[in-house]
Amino acid sequence: MYLQGNIKSYNAERGYGFIEVSGNKVPDVFFHIADFPKGKIPPQIGEMLKFIMVESDGKFRAGSIIRLDIAVPPSAPEPVMQSVKQKSKAAPTYKRHNKKLPIFPILGLVIIAVLAFFTYGKYQEYTQAREQKAQQVLEEQQQIIAQQRKALGHLPDQALSEQGARNLDHQVYQTAQPRAEHIEASIEKQKAETFIQPSAEFKCDGRMHCSQMRSYEEAVYFLQNCPNVQMDGNEDGVPCERQFNR
Known part of the structure; x- marks a missing residue:
């Protein structure tokens, strides 16, 4: 109260x-x-x-x-006003700096762009000139061929002589001969060239592989005279081709 x-x-x-x-x-x-x-x-x-x-x-x-x-006067607002003043005094001030863009880098980019555009234009002109020249050369060649044909006129058909006809028929026959006959003839020829008569120097003793042969002649003897040998993988009648460089 x-x-x-x-x-x-x-x-x-x-x-x-x-x-x-x-x-x-x-x-x-x-x-x-x-x-x-x-x-x-x-x-x-x-x-x-x-x-x-x-x-x-x-x-x-x-x-x-x-x-x-x-x-x-009311006492409460006084410290508030003082704190506001202190804050306003303590608040930092920032200066704005106007950033100026550098001139030289921009100028360099402009120059590069101009040079690139100029170079591209020159390349286009060179390509077009090259295509036009190639087309011109082709047209000139076609004109020369047409003039030569016109100068020669109509050429009559020439019949082959009797000897020419025989040569042509022989060539066709050789070309049409079955490939199997050529292969068989080649194998027989190689067998005849590499055939070795049985000799007392070689004998079948159970050897079957090329690594067991001491010479090419011995390998041929085993292939022609001994059973179960494994020396001719491609079956062309020539044994141990890699080992003896055949």
Whole structure:
């Protein structure tokens, strides 16, 4: 419950005083400067106050004091304003730097683009000129052939002589002869060239492979006279061709 009274006395050096309560229902109430609202104007004798009674250590004093005669600015917003000012002062300032693009790299790119366009145009001209020249040469050759045919005129058909006809028939016969006959004749010829008469120097002793032969003649003897030999894989009548370079 709020009470109302006037400042009866105040000691500025010690910072305390007494309030005379209106109606004299209670004795004078002690107050301290710490309980006063913050402001530049000190407590004035006779000043009207509004307060509540606060008990501390068994004694009563005035608390939550409100000054009725003097308008006191609110104390709460003051630190807020100060913090805002401090923040505004502390806020860093940034300078904008206008970045200028370098001129030389851009100029170099432009020059490269122009050179590339010029080179491509020259290449196109060279290709077209080459194609035109090839077409011109082809047309000239066709004209020359046509002129030669016109100059020669009509050529009569020539019949083959009797000897020419026989030669042509013989060539056709040789070409049409079956390939198997040529192969068989070649095998017989090789057998005749490589045939070796049985000799007392060689005899069939169970050997069957080329790695067991000491000479080409011995391999031929075994192939022609001994059973179960394995020396002629392609069956052309020539044994151990790789071993004896045949």
